[in-house]
Amino acid sequence: MNHLVIMAGGVGSRFWPMSRPENPKQFIDVLGVGRTLIQLTVDRFGKEFAPENIWVVTSAKYADKVKAQLPEVPSANILLEPCMRNTAPCIAYVTWKIKQIDPEATLVISPADHFVVNTEEFRRVINAGVNFVKGTSNILTLGMFPTRPDTGYGYIQAGDKEGQSEVCQVRAFKEKPQLEVAKQYLSEGNYYWNAGLFIWDAATAEASLREFEPETSALFDKMSESFGKENERAVIDELFPQCKSISIDYAVMERMSGKTMTMNGKDAGVYVMPSDFGWSDLGTWGSLYTQLDKDEHGNAVVGKQNVCIIESNDCIVRASDNVKMVLQGLDGYIVAEDNNTILVCKKEEEQRIKQFSESFK
Amino acid sequence: MNHLVIMAGGVGSRFWPMSRPENPKQFIDVLGVGRTLIQLTVDRFGKEFAPENIWVVTSAKYADKVKAQLPEVPSANILLEPCMRNTAPCIAYVTWKIKQIDPEATLVISPADHFVVNTEEFRRVINAGVNFVKGTSNILTLGMFPTRPDTGYGYIQAGDKEGQSEVCQVRAFKEKPQLEVAKQYLSEGNYYWNAGLFIWDAATAEASLREFEPETSALFDKMSESFGKENERAVIDELFPQCKSISIDYAVMERMSGKTMTMNGKDAGVYVMPSDFGWSDLGTWGSLYTQLDKDEHGNAVVGKQNVCIIESNDCIVRASDNVKMVLQGLDGYIVAEDNNTILVCKKEEEQRIKQFSESFK
Numbered sequence: 215m216n217h218l219v220i221m222a223g224g225v226g227s228r229f230w231p232m233s234r235p236e237n238p239k240q241f242i243d244v245l246g247v248g249r250t251l252i253q254l255t256v257d258r259f260g261k262e263f264a265p266e267n268i269w270v271v272t273s274a275k276y277a278d279k280v281k282a283q284l285p286e287v288p289s290a291n292i293l294l295e296p297c298m299r300n301t302a303p304c305i306a307y308v309t310w311k312i313k314q315i316d317p318e319a320t321l322v323i324s325p326a327d328h329f330v331v332n333t334e335e336f337r338r339v340i341n342a343g344v345n346f347v348k349g350t351s352n353i354l355t356l357g358m359f360p361t362r363p364d365t366g367y368g369y370i371q372a373g374d375k376e377g378q379s380e381v382c383q384v385r386a387f388k389e390k391p392q393l394e395v396a397k398q399y400l401s402e403g404n405y406y407w408n409a410g411l412f413i414w415d416a417a418t419a420e421a422s423l424r425e426f427e428p429e430t431s432a433l434f435d436k437m438s439e440s441f442g443k444e445n446e447r448a449v450i451d452e453l454f455p456q457c458k459s460i461s462i463d464y465a466v467m468e469r470m471s472g473k474t475m476t477m478n479g480k481d482a483g484v485y486v487m488p489s490d491f492g493w494s495d496l497g498t499w500g501s502l503y504t505q506l507d508k509d510e511h512g513n514a515v516v517g518k519q520n521v522c523i524i525e526s527n528d529c530i531v532r533a534s535d536n537v538k539m540v541l542q543g544l545d546g547y548i549v550a551e552d553n554n555t556i557l558v559c560k561k562e563e564e565q566r567i568k569q570f571s572e573s574f575k
Numbered sequence: 576m577n578h579l580v581i582m583a584g585g586v587g588s589r590f591w592p593m594s595r596p597e598n599p600k601q602f603i604d605v606l607g608v609g610r611t612l613i614q615l616t617v618d619r620f621g622k623e624f625a626p627e628n629i630w631v632v633t634s635a636k637y638a639d640k641v642k643a644q645l646p647e648v649p650s651a652n653i654l655l656e657p658c659m660r661n662t663a664p665c666i667a668y669v670t671w672k673i674k675q676i677d678p679e680a681t682l683v684i685s686p687a688d689h690f691v692v693n694t695e696e697f698r699r700v701i702n703a704g705v706n707f708v709k710g711t712s713n714i715l716t717l718g719m720f721p722t723r724p725d726t727g728y729g730y731i732q733a734g735d736k737e738g739q740s741e742v743c744q745v746r747a748f749k750e751k752p753q754l755e756v757a758k759q760y761l762s763e764g765n766y767y768w769n770a771g772l773f774i775w776d777a778a779t780a781e782a783s784l785r786e787f788e789p790e791t792s793a794l795f796d797k798m799s800e801s802f803g804k805e806n807e808r809a810v811i812d813e814l815f816p817q818c819k820s821i822s823i824d825y826a827v828m829e830r831m832s833g834k835t836m837t838m839n840g841k842d843a844g845v846y847v848m849p850s851d852f853g854w855s856d857l858g859t860w861g862s863l864y865t866q867l868d869k870d871e872h873g874n875a876v877v878g879k880q881n882v883c884i885i886e887s888n889d890c891i892v893r894a895s896d897n898v899k900m901v902l903q904g905l906d907g908y909i910v911a912e913d914n915n916t917i918l919v920c921k922k923e924e925e926q927r928i929k930q931f932s933e934s935f936k
Contacts, residue, residue, distance in 0.1 A: 231899075522934035524920075533917070538592075540931045542920035547904075551917060556894070558910060558919060559885075559903035570901045573883035 218263040222272040222326035230571035231555035240327035302465040303457035310434040319416040331492025351482035357406025363396035368408040579624040583633040583687035591932035592916035601688035663826040664818035680777040692853025712843035718767025724757035729769040
């Protein structure tokens, strides 16, 4: 069976004050369309996954939000992390869960808070990807066609094409580059943004974690004895925090890329499928701005708020439903209100928003 | 006896969103000093007036606010207007009230929402003014030394000095002038801002209203039959709205200025006492800005709020106690929040704030 795994444990600190640790952006209707980002994420996959095959891994403190926003997902499929340990323990948790139920499972792993324009193409890519990995020991990442030399993303360097398919071998994963390096990547043409979307069989996930993160794997062997039992919550709370905090990219993808390995008796490689379905990680106000409708002066308002914009240009504005706002004479600002916290700053300073948010600590 | 009359019926629309019809600025701690403007107004007069000689005329809807903020003022001294009819009916109401109790009364009339820096000099001027009018039929206005060619105030043109006193005859009242005219006034040196502060005997107030506003006076003759009786509220609600809406300046002061009249058998003139006690009507954000402490970048924050100001200059900022604000990269802006309404606008556009406030109507 195919399983969808949504990683929803982030805190979205660059979207302050709209996104905050107590209500991060995956649980917010950031685009003002009536659905939160995690709801849009599930919507995007359409009917490809039965509700019992949809899994959400999130922080324990967001359990109620996930249940409220995704009522179709069974409670048992909402896995709660007692603390943040990056994505490798998160993937291990859901892998150990699913392999008990469905050892043949194929896992599609997706962040909860990204945005895709062309969902039809998205589904086509996901289906092609699932078909590519199913029954193999390969790992397939989706690589986003880069549209600008962005220094905020990691890049995937593609190697040779895999036969007649649209899939390429991964030569290397590259960390967030300096601007000059990013420009070089774009001019070379075989670099893609790493969107954190990847597909592999549960058996591959398990085997690679056992290979590269044996301690975390041993902890999950212990934890899995409690799965479905009364003491599951207590065991997770005790042992999960002992996992090493490391991303799945560092732990597995990078260690396997550009190499020939054997896993579960089959060739295991890391591949990338160049994907062009209009993607944004909505990682900052600026990336949200590019996704929103603008008025004739380039101002974008999140949602249908009581916002009156006068003699202003190129602003992005967000206010709670119960808030009224009059803005006059602002060029290129972010103006955002949430829950009695107000931010006004220049758009070009958005990288400092996390720092701004710490002004009151 | 000397009576203090505080006119507190204004709506402070230019201070939106801090000041609003449901909570206008006289009831707000605009300066962040722990006292509202109406409290500061009473404080300013010190012990000169016994509580039973302090009167507040306000809109019926502000009755609870006045009682809460000025608990020392007897309830019977809080006069409630069922609707706004400008200052002449307001003065008539309190005059007809006081003359029943104290026909020899001298009335000091003061707005509720102004600010004075030097209260010692203020009290000296008030005392001198009371002494000047007591037992006469003269009207004394206080004229503020103008410090700039402000086009937002009416001006009082002074004539000859009255003997050895610091008081001058009033030659004319001038409406809010154009800038060129205001500059001319300043260069001539005998023009003062009309602050709406004036002193006269109750008998003079009554006689002049009977002379110039006979219809309003007749209405108050009727209304006064109910004063102190059970039906007072009902009678006021019925008859007060029939009063002509006119300011006391138009109704009386302007008609008497520059003339020689007799009232109650005595010479009656309009005089001005040039006054220099550091005055502001706090009529706009800009006039408040000049009264507040600034940080080294010229930013003024009303009160001790959670406001973090970064790379900004010459801003005036106000937020509710429970609101946090981060501002970055703003030069010369008003940023004000109150009760889920937020205004960001350039300081030089403050005259348009009333219009901005109507954006949501």
